[in-house]
Amino acid sequence: MARVETSSNRPYHLVIFGASGFTGQFVVEEVARTVSEGPKGNLKWAVAGRSRQKLEKVLEQAAAVLSKSELRSEVDIIVADVEEPDSLAAMCKQAVIVLNCVGPYRFYGEPVVKACVENGAHHIDISGEPQFLEGMQLNYSSQAADKGVYIIGSCGFDSIPADMGVLYTKDQFKGTLTAVESFLTVGSGDDGGCIHDGTWQSAIYGFSDGQKLQSLRRKFNHKPLPSIGSKLKRRGSLFFSNEIQQYTVPFMGSDPSVVKRTQRFLVEEHQDKPVQYGAYAGIGGIGNIIKLMFAGMMFWVLVKFSFGRNLLIKHPEFFSFGFFSKAGPTRKQMDESSFQFAFYGEGYTDGQDPSQGKPNGKICTLVQGPECGYVATPIAIVQAALTMLNEPTALPKTGGVYTPGAAFAKTTLTDRLNKHGGRRENVQKIINKDLTVYS
Numbered sequence: 001m002a003r004v005e006t007s008s009n010r011p012y013h014l015v016i017f018g019a020s021g022f023t024g025q026f027v028v029e030e031v032a033r034t035v036s037e038g039p040k041g042n043l044k045w046a047v048a049g050r051s052r053q054k055l056e057k058v059l060e061q062a063a064a065v066l067s068k069s070e071l072r073s074e075v076d077i078i079v080a081d082v083e084e085p086d087s088l089a090a091m092c093k094q095a096v097i098v099l100n101c102v103g104p105y106r107f108y109g110e111p112v113v114k115a116c117v118e119n120g121a122h123h124i125d126i127s128g129e130p131q132f133l134e135g136m137q138l139n140y141s142s143q144a145a146d147k148g149v150y151i152i153g154s155c156g157f158d159s160i161p162a163d164m165g166v167l168y169t170k171d172q173f174k175g176t177l178t179a180v181e182s183f184l185t186v187g188s189g190d191d192g193g194c195i196h197d198g199t200w201q202s203a204i205y206g207f208s209d210g211q212k213l214q215s216l217r218r219k220f221n222h223k224p225l226p227s228i229g230s231k232l233k234r235r236g237s238l239f240f241s242n243e244i245q246q247y248t249v250p251f252m253g254s255d256p257s258v259v260k261r262t263q264r265f266l267v268e269e270h271q272d273k274p275v276q277y278g279a280y281a282g283i284g285g286i287g288n289i290i291k292l293m294f295a296g297m298m299f300w301v302l303v304k305f306s307f308g309r310n311l312l313i314k315h316p317e318f319f320s321f322g323f324f325s326k327a328g329p330t331r332k333q334m335d336e337s338s339f340q341f342a343f344y345g346e347g348y349t350d351g352q353d354p355s356q357g358k359p360n361g362k363i364c365t366l367v368q369g370p371e372c373g374y375v376a377t378p379i380a381i382v383q384a385a386l387t388m389l390n391e392p393t394a395l396p397k398t399g400g401v402y403t404p405g406a407a408f409a410k411t412t413l414t415d416r417l418n419k420h421g422g423r424r425e426n427v428q429k430i431i432n433k434d435l436t437v438y439s
């Protein structure tokens with residue numbers, strides 16, 4: 001049986017690996033803000049990375065942002081490099097949980113997971129790369145279970161809001177929820193918004209390697225999930241969504257993969273009924289469709305060749321119409337940005353048999369939060385870690401490789417996220433007759 005041992009003689013509850021990265025620096029700030037939420041109101045933590053100098057600077061910057069005179073006296077520095085296994089082992093031996101912010105994970109992730117499993121540290125990451133996430137599940141599940149270690153992937157904006165949002169919607173529905181579609185919309189202020197180059201690189205390598213993901217999935221040899229209720233129809237690759245009143249495309253991130261893995265876990269471990277899931281993202285009006293088609297076509301062509309990938313990596317701003325940039329968003333852009341997920345679910349109300357006829361109930365849940373990549377993501381990974389530390393008995397009984405929904409379904413993670421920047425409104429309405437109306 002796995003237990004998160006918070007009173008062990010490991011010096012740190014949390015070690016932030018990759019603390020000097022664009023995202024890592026905001027994770028550092030978020031941990032510094034929440035130390036009082038650690039076990040017994042205290043959190044022992046350290047920052048780690050390959051450059052001591054950069055880590056010193058990150059701590060100085062975080063202290064300035066939080067109006068503290070300094071952080072260095074309460075936060076230690078660990079020098080560790082993915083290329084040096086001994087340094088990773090030494091880091092992992094000192095941590096109860098490693099928060100891994102070093103990406104692209106397809107290149108740098110596995111040695112860190114391996115070192116955590118071998119040295120008894122739990123591991124939480126913010127990867128949005130299904131190939132890495134599912135590969136770790138395939139290769140490390142049984143070793144992690146033997147060692148009593150939790151390896152929990154995709155604990156950032158990819159894919160905590162989607163995974164926990166589906167579970168929340170299911171909990172709120174009075175009956176058997178059988179299908180959910182989510183619609184993501186992102187808002188920004190006058191300066192617009194953008195995403196840092198680190199995520200752009202992860203996406204480039206992910207798309208260029210799509211076929212490997214298919215062959216990896218075959219290795220699991222999964223049985224199809226039981227089909228409960230009407231089959232959820234896939235929408236087209238571009239459509240006008242009445243739900244969010246704008247043009248919409250299928251969401252290309254890790255959410256569908258993560259939600260499906262969570263549903264499989266709940267079916268296999270808890271004999272739950274699975275929820276079918278479709279993920280979509282709003283893109284706005286006609287102008288954006290033209291930009292997206294143009295950028296998408298260039299991307300699909302270039303990503304196939306190493307010359308093209310190099311071009312994409314060198315010029316993120318140009319090839320993404322400014323949506324990705326080497327500098328990342330400014331603090332003002334981040335402060336003025338936000339996201340909303342609308343989850344539209346359908347199912348069979350209490351007393352109705354899901355194997356008979358069409359769904360007779362609908363539900364809509366809204367999940368709202370701050371800027372996705374560098375405000376919501378640090379909040380999500382830090383709250384995931386604090387949940388592990390504070391609620392060890394609510395985690396799955398054995399160690400293993402888990403999605404956020406599988407790991408945190410029985411915890412208060414959703415409430416913690418609400419308290420820290422998410423706004424969640426349940427606008428459930430069960431409609432028995434008129435299936436076309438949501439409110």
Ligand SMILES: NC(=O)c1ccc[n+]([C@@H]2O[C@H](COP(=O)([O-])OP(=O)(O)OC[C@H]3O[C@@H](n4cnc5c(N)ncnc54)[C@H](OP(=O)(O)O)[C@@H]3O)[C@@H](O)[C@H]2O)c1
Pocket residue numbers: 018019020021022023024049050051054080081082083101102103104105108126127128154155156157158159196197198199200202372373374377
């Ligand atoms: N789930 C989400 O919604 C979400 C949101 C944001 C980011 N992310 C993901 O997080 C990852 C990081 O993104 P980012 O924008 O922060 O990228 P970044 O700024 O390039 O940061 C990468 C980090 O990895 C470190 N690193 C690289 N090679 C290393 C090595 N050999 N040993 C030790 N550390 C090494 C870098 O250290 P140096 O500082 O020494 O170069 C840096 O700290 C990406 O995979 C991105 O997709 C996910």
